[in-house]
Amino acid sequence: MASATRLSGLVLTAAINIMLEVLFFALYSIFRKQPSNANIYLAARIQREKGSSTHGPRHFALENYLPSSDWLKEAWKLSENEIMAIAGLDSLVFIRIYVFCIRFFGACTIVGVFVLVPINYFQGQIFDIDDITSDSLDKFTVSNVTNGSERLWAHFGFLYGISFLAYLLLYVEYRHIAKKRIHYLRSGKPQPGQFTVLVRAIPKSSQLTYSQQVDDFFQHYYPDTYLLHRSVYADTKWQKLLGEMERATREIRFLRLLPATARRPQRHKLLGLSGRKEDPLDYQSGHLEELKDKFKLYQATFMETRDELPVAFVSFRTRWSAAVVAQTRQTHRPLQWVTDLAPEPGDVNWRSLSICFSLLWMIRIVVGIIFVCITILYFVPAGLAYTLGTLETLETLLPFATEILSIPVVGTLVNGYLPSLILAILYLFIPPLMLFLTEFEGYPSISTQEIQTCGKVFMFLVTNSFFLVAYGSVVNLLSEVIESPRQIPGLLASAVTSQVNIFMNLVMTKGWTGYAIEILQPSVFIPGFLRRHVLRTRQYGPYAKSLPYYKALPELLLFVFIGFIYVIIAPLMLPFLMVYFFVGYIVFRNQILNRYEPVYETGGRYWPHVHNRIIFCVFMMQIIGIGMFGVKHKPMLSTLSSPLLVLTLLFHHYCRLRFLPVFQEVSMEWLYLQVAISKDRDDEREDKRESIYKKLHKAYLFPALWNFDTSEIGGSCHEPLLPEQ
Numbered sequence: 001m002a003s004a005t006r007l008s009g010l011v012l013t014a015a016i017n018i019m020l021e022v023l024f025f026a027l028y029s030i031f032r033k034q035p036s037n038a039n040i041y042l043a044a045r046i047q048r049e050k051g052s053s054t055h056g057p058r059h060f061a062l063e064n065y066l067p068s069s070d071w072l073k074e075a076w077k078l079s080e081n082e083i084m085a086i087a088g089l090d091s092l093v094f095i096r097i098y099v100f101c102i103r104f105f106g107a108c109t110i111v112g113v114f115v116l117v118p119i120n121y122f123q124g125q126i127f128d129i130d131d132i133t134s135d136s137l138d139k140f141t142v143s144n145v146t147n148g149s150e151r152l153w154a155h156f157g158f159l160y161g162i163s164f165l166a167y168l169l170l171y172v173e174y175r176h177i178a179k180k181r182i183h184y185l186r187s188g189k190p191q192p193g194q195f196t197v198l199v200r201a202i203p204k205s206s207q208l209t210y211s212q213q214v215d216d217f218f219q220h221y222y223p224d225t226y227l228l229h230r231s232v233y234a235d236t237k238w239q240k241l242l243g244e245m246e247r248a249t250r251e252i253r254f255l256r257l258l259p260a261t262a263r264r265p266q267r268h269k270l271l272g273l274s275g276r277k278e279d280p281l282d283y284q285s286g287h288l289e290e291l292k293d294k295f296k297l298y299q300a301t302f303m304e305t306r307d308e309l310p311v312a313f314v315s316f317r318t319r320w321s322a323a324v325v326a327q328t329r330q331t332h333r334p335l336q337w338v339t340d341l342a343p344e345p346g347d348v349n350w351r352s353l354s355i356c357f358s359l360l361w362m363i364r365i366v367v368g369i370i371f372v373c374i375t376i377l378y379f380v381p382a383g384l385a386y387t388l389g390t391l392e393t394l395e396t397l398l399p400f401a402t403e404i405l406s407i408p409v410v411g412t413l414v415n416g417y418l419p420s421l422i423l424a425i426l427y428l429f430i431p432p433l434m435l436f437l438t439e440f441e442g443y444p445s446i447s448t449q450e451i452q453t454c455g456k457v458f459m460f461l462v463t464n465s466f467f468l469v470a471y472g473s474v475v476n477l478l479s480e481v482i483e484s485p486r487q488i489p490g491l492l493a494s495a496v497t498s499q500v501n502i503f504m505n506l507v508m509t510k511g512w513t514g515y516a517i518e519i520l521q522p523s524v525f526i527p528g529f530l531r532r533h534v535l536r537t538r539q540y541g542p543y544a545k546s547l548p549y550y551k552a553l554p555e556l557l558l559f560v561f562i563g564f565i566y567v568i569i570a571p572l573m574l575p576f577l578m579v580y581f582f583v584g585y586i587v588f589r590n591q592i593l594n595r596y597e598p599v600y601e602t603g604g605r606y607w608p609h610v611h612n613r614i615i616f617c618v619f620m621m622q623i624i625g626i627g628m629f630g631v632k633h634k635p636m637l638s639t640l641s642s643p644l645l646v647l648t649l650l651f652h653h654y655c656r657l658r659f660l661p662v663f664q665e666v667s668m669e670w671l672y673l674q675v676a677i678s679k680d681r682d683d684e685r686e687d688k689r690e691s692i693y694k695k696l697h698k699a700y701l702f703p704a705l706w707n708f709d710t711s712e713i714g715g716s717c718h719e720p721l722l723p724e725q
Contacts, residue, residue, distance in 0.1 A: 017508040020512075026067035031525065033064040036538070037525070043594070043595055044087075044542070074593065078593055086593060089602075090598065091547060091596070092180065097557075098588070107162075107165060108571070116142075116158060120140055120142055138500075141570040143569075149632070155568055163647070173607075198342040199229075200353075202312065210308045211308060217330075227693060228696065229312045230312060230700040230701055233302075233306050238295075239351075241295050241298060245295065256281065266278070266536055302704050306704075310357070315699070326340055343600075344601070348445060349445055357442070364441050374437075374460075420505035420509040420510065423506060423510070431548070434457045454554050454606075465561070500572075515584055545599075546597065547598070559581075608660055615651075626645075
């Protein structure tokens with residue numbers, strides 16, 4: 001495995017990805033102007049505005065087929081308050097990660113490029129501008145600095161400076177988001193989850209059903225505050241039927257907004273290739289009636305065979321009562337009558353509630369073992385992908401293509417672009433795989449499931465990244481670590497330094513081009529295009545979906561991790577990362593405004609997990625810095641850098657004490673004392689309680705028991721119990 005790559009390969013990779021990004025952004029600016037694509041690129045806006053965005057210009061206009069920057073200006077002007085109003089605090093937290101990265105790595109880029117890069121490059125050499133293009137990247141990294149050089153003091157000062165800058169910016173972000181969360185909790189409308197507790201591990205009785213036991217238990221111990229309960233059942237076949245009914249309802253809702261002349265008659269059998277042509281509104285209305293009949297037949301069967309689970313949602317008359325019950329152990333047996341605050345109705349993971357609570361610990365251990373096995377097994381395809389993507393390997397495997405590969409441009413493209421492209425494709429399968437694994441762990445809410453998936457994906461990507469830098473010498477590295485664990489920082493520093501080019505290419509291939517694919521949404525656009533122009537059918541309702549945190553967040557944090565481990569060793573990496581963070585900041589502001597509709601709202605509970613992972617990145621940066629000084633024969637600088645590890649741990653502990661309670665659902669006694677009681681009194685004084693109780697009666701009703709009403713399908717998952725005043 002070559003340890004160095006000429007800059008020509010890096011320049012070619014950058015040129016390819018820049019051209020792809022510009023092309024995709026230009027296509028997006030054109031496609032989004034077409035009325036037929038509004039339900040893809042303006043899906044969230046259409047749903048918010050009740051379809052008004054579907055009525056775009058339908059006559060020919062040249063400006064509708066020319067690239068423009070209007071969407072960039074619109075996304076840039078979006079304020080924090082508008083983001084919260086449109087998509088909630090979770091989306092704002094995601095954007096604030098980009099803000100932190102732009103601030104931190106922006107400052108690091110200025111110092112790194114204009115101070116450290118010249119120090120690294122001019123180490124005892126005469127500057128020759130013509131020689132830069134043929135130099136390897138090692139010339140711009142700390143590996144070019146002579147062992148024992150006094151110039152390493154600059155790197156030492158930089159390590160301390162950016163460490164304290166990271167502490168400052170992380171503190172500012174944590175405090176800012178904590179204030180936003182407190183404001184969210186204080187000013188928000190009543191939500192069902194504030195009054196409701198999820199009860200699991202209800203003991204089995206030979207005389208009473210689970211529902212009767214719940215009613216007797218809470219009537220006896222909480223007679224003044226207990227309001228009602230809703231049972232949970234094992235059957236989840238309703239999910240597919242309700243999904244189809246929701247899609248049909250959405251189509252009808254938006255078809256009614258269109259004049260009859262704008263609704264193209266179409267066939268609906270055999271993928272739109274056969275059957276008589278019908279008005280889409282008539283067809284969808286008839287289809288919905290058929291689905292309703294199927295749902296009623298299913299309900300009749302369900303009522304006869306329903307199987308109650310030892311799980312229930314119990315609602316109380318006040319927020320304070322629900323908080324007290326959620327934080328109280330109900331019996332002397334810790335695995336019975338387990339209570340916790342309930343997720344909001346749209347956030348409930350009904351399928352996971354069917355998993356036996358007493359077996360969850362065992363299932364999670366098994367899932368953890370499977371995760372470790374998958375991570376280790378993935379080393380093989382990841383290593384092979386990198387090896388197969390090198391010029392030498394391809395010449396061996398494909399001798400007939402030697403002449404083509406010998407062309408300088410082709411050889412440079414293969415060595416610089418192909419490995420990172422293969423790795424980027426391999427990593428596409430990881431988030432769905434980890435989400436599938438996490439589904440077996442029995443988390444009661446979709447949000448918690450996604451948060452846990454984020455952790456798995458991030459750990460997988462980081463572990464594979466470290467394997468990648470050490471590929472080819474893993475056994476030697478392990479043997480050296482076992483013999484002398486003190487060598488770990490030095491070994492990491494040596495391995496990381498040798499693979500700068502891999503991660504630079506990965507930033508451009510997976511990062512830059514990834515944003516272009518994200519905004520163009522080819523997986524939605526291409527099937528829609530084929531459906532309209534080949535099958536002559538069309539979906540009128542919006543394709544709005546939730547921002548996939550389990551996929552977007554770990555990928556962002558992977559590049560944050562790469563930035564931290566290379567910020568001192570290879571500052572030339574930083575400009576590439578700055579492009580990644582700045583483009584991502586604009587792209588996701590646009591997507592939040594136009595594309596993504598939240599499925600759930602956690603009130604910013606993603607941030608503590610993000611903070612923990614950034615602290616891990618800071619810690620790894622400092623370990624690698626300590627190892628780098630050791631490799632460069634500056635033991636005194638390694639010793640002087642060691643206190644940073646203690647400072648990082650102390651800072652992390654302080655942030656946990658100072659801010660974490662605000663983000664824990666059942667650990668905010670002070671907040672519930674000051675806010676919950678006052679809100680309960682406000683409800684009583686303003687005579688709102690009866691309206692709240694009426695909504696609570698159907699908030700957690702098991703979906704298979706719904707008295708189907710199309711007006712209630714597809715509503716907001718975090719709709720308040722009271723309407724806006």
